[in-house]
Amino acid sequence: MYTEQVMDHFTNPRNVGEIEDASGVGEVGNMRCGDIMRIYLKVNDQDVIEDIKFRTFGCAAAIATSSKITELVKGKTISEALVITNKQVAEELGGLPQPKMHCSNLAADALKEAIKDYQSKKK
Secondary structure (H helix, E strand, O other): OOOHHHHHHHHOOOOEOOOOOOOEEEEEEEOOOOEEEEEEEEEOOOOEEEEEEEEEEOOHHHHHHHHHHHHHHOOOEHHHHHOOOHHHHHHHOOOOOHHHHHHHHHHHHHHHHHHHHHHHHHO
16 A cells, blocks of 8 residues: 555654744644644755754654655755645655545645745745
């Protein structure tokens, strides 16, 4: 059902935790399935994501996509991070079963919410 990459990120998630002095925080959830994701960003003066952490309550796919998106954007600029799509997250994990594709949507949405929060504080 799940790829090796999904299982690896589920059993050994990367960048789990919180950033106390986060530059931006984004939270999204899907009440239908009960998944909730919160992403924390630490962004430097050059708009580079220096650190990213997540807390996710949800299924294996939700945890795996949260973990994977942190790897995809760490070290990237905000503008580079904004172009990452839910499809890309799923592809990077070797695919997700169709009923779990909404989990990759949540990861990309949580990232975008964290960036939106960061940008609103920067003004």
